[in-house]
Amino acid sequence: MHGVVNVEDLRKRAKKRLPKIAYDFIEGGTDDEVGLATNEQAFRNARIVPRDLVDVTQRDQSTTLFGRTYSSPIGIAPTGLAGLFRRGADLMLAEAAREANVPMIMSGTSTGSIEDLGRIAPDHGWYQLYSAKDQAISEDMLKRAADAGLKTLVFTVDIPEGSNRERNVRNGWARPLKLTWKTKFEALRHPAWMMEWLKHGTPMFDNWEKYAGPNATADTVADFVAQQTRAPMTWKHVERYRALWKGNLVLKGIMHPDDAIRAHALGVDGVMVSNHGGRQLDIAPSPLEVLPAIRDAVGDKMTVMFDGGIRRGMDAIVALCLGAKFCFVGRPTLYGVAAGGVPGAAMALDIFRREVDITLAQIGAPKIADLGPQFLMWKDEEDLRRNRR
Numbered sequence: 134m135h136g137v138v139n140v141e142d143l144r145k146r147a148k149k150r151l152p153k154i155a156y157d158f159i160e161g162g163t164d165d166e167v168g169l170a171t172n173e174q175a176f177r178n179a180r181i182v183p184r185d186l187v188d189v190t191q192r193d194q195s196t197t198l199f200g201r202t203y204s205s206p207i208g209i210a211p212t213g214l215a216g217l218f219r220r221g222a223d224l225m226l227a228e229a230a231r232e233a234n235v236p237m238i239m240s241g242t243s244t245g246s247i248e249d250l251g252r253i254a255p256d257h258g259w260y261q262l263y264s265a266k267d268q269a270i271s272e273d274m275l276k277r278a279a280d281a282g283l284k285t286l287v288f289t290v291d292i293p294e295g296s297n298r299e300r301n302v303r304n305g306w307a308r309p310l311k312l313t314w315k316t317k318f319e320a321l322r323h324p325a326w327m328m329e330w331l332k333h334g335t336p337m338f339d340n341w342e343k344y345a346g347p348n349a350t351a352d353t354v355a356d357f358v359a360q361q362t363r364a365p366m367t368w369k370h371v372e373r374y375r376a377l378w379k380g381n382l383v384l385k386g387i388m389h390p391d392d393a394i395r396a397h398a399l400g401v402d403g404v405m406v407s408n409h410g411g412r413q414l415d416i417a418p419s420p421l422e423v424l425p426a427i428r429d430a431v432g433d434k435m436t437v438m439f440d441g442g443i444r445r446g447m448d449a450i451v452a453l454c455l456g457a458k459f460c461f462v463g464r465p466t467l468y469g470v471a472a473g474g475v476p477g478a479a480m481a482l483d484i485f486r487r488e489v490d491i492t493l494a495q496i497g498a499p500k501i502a503d504l505g506p507q508f509l510m511w512k513d514e515e516d517l518r519r520n521r522r
């Protein structure tokens with residue numbers, strides 16, 4: 134894609150290609166979207182202090198996670214309904230991740246199937262579970278993920294209930310997803326997307342189709358998913374999934390150190406510190422703010438990962454300095470795939486890889502293991518020092 138040099142450029146490209154109703158679904162947070170802004174702002178308060186006179190001619194950003202070495206410390210977070218932004222987007226993301234040798238987490242409301250993920254990216258694909266009211270469904274999904282050869286299951290725990298996403302309300306987001314005249318009129322300015330919509334209609338939640346009864350359509354499956362995922366979710370579920378899933382088990386959406394400690398006690402292998410990209414609780418802290426306490430609480434006993442607000446390679450470096458073992462991005466790779474399919478998603482990953490590489494050189498840390506809190510200072514500390522002067 135000519136003229137794209139950073140993630141912000143990809144965002145603009147995605148915005149251009151998508152109608153407002155779809156773009157806002159990606160971009161939006163909840164309520165006043167304070168949480169969304171705080172996630173990115175948290176990085177603007179960080180300072181990385183460079184060290185000089187270090188030989189950085191040989192740099193290596195490869196990172197080992199659950200016994201597998203990836204080429205970069207930034208993977209693809211799960212994002213539901215990706216097929217609405219480009220048909221086949223879930224598997225395009227998987228393909229881009231495989232080629233870049235980074236993990237890709239298929240959403241529990243993906244528009245591609247577990248089985249296809251296993252075919253396309255068995256070594257890079259992870260599956261994210263949304264617990265179903267009918268536990269037999271969740272347990273069958275675990276079995277399907279294992280049968281497909283996937284080794285890591287991510288259980289998302291931060292959606293106890295739907296949230297107040299006002300952009301969607303204003304855009305007339307509904308189930309079944311029907312485009313109002315106003316939406317259709319606006320969508321005409323995005324003809325490539327409109328052609329796809331006219332050809333394919335509502336994308337199917339592939340993984341749920343088989344449970345929704347005979348002759349299920351994309352709309353009836355969407356109703357079924359909404360009804361099934363409005364289920365109580367407690368630590369009992371974690372215990373159950375731990376007993377059933379033999380691979381790596383990760384809880385996504387952990388924001389409190391005590392929850393991380395409890396997860397560890399139940400035999401969970403990893404946590405993703407995340408506030409769902411500011412899409413659930415608007416007044417929640419940014420994951421960057423809670424990361425150090427969670428890392429302190431569990432130390433090296435479990436794998437602490439991070440997502441939320443990363444838009445530059447140097448943002449990921451800050452999270453790694455604070456003790457995250459690995460980072461994920463949600464919106465940036467969606468921008469890429471929406472704007473340009475597999476090459477667009479690959480471009481997002483490549484931009485991050487390049488920016489991480491440059492940052493490692495600039496700060497005198499040729500490999501990821503060199504990173505740590507010794508590189509960091511904070512904007513507030515500057516203010517403090519100024520005040521003392």
Ligand SMILES: Cc1cc2nc3c(=O)[nH]c(=O)nc-3n(C[C@H](O)[C@H](O)[C@H](O)COP(=O)(O)O)c2cc1C
Pocket residue numbers: 158159160172210211212213214240241242261289385407408409410411412440441442443461462463464465467
């Ligand atoms: C459009 C969209 C859909 C998402 N769907 C899911 C999902 O199905 N499951 C999940 O665990 N997280 C979901 N998330 C949250 C992401 O996995 C991730 O936590 C978040 O996007 C990270 O923040 P970032 O977008 O600033 O990188 C979604 C995020 C977006 C933007």
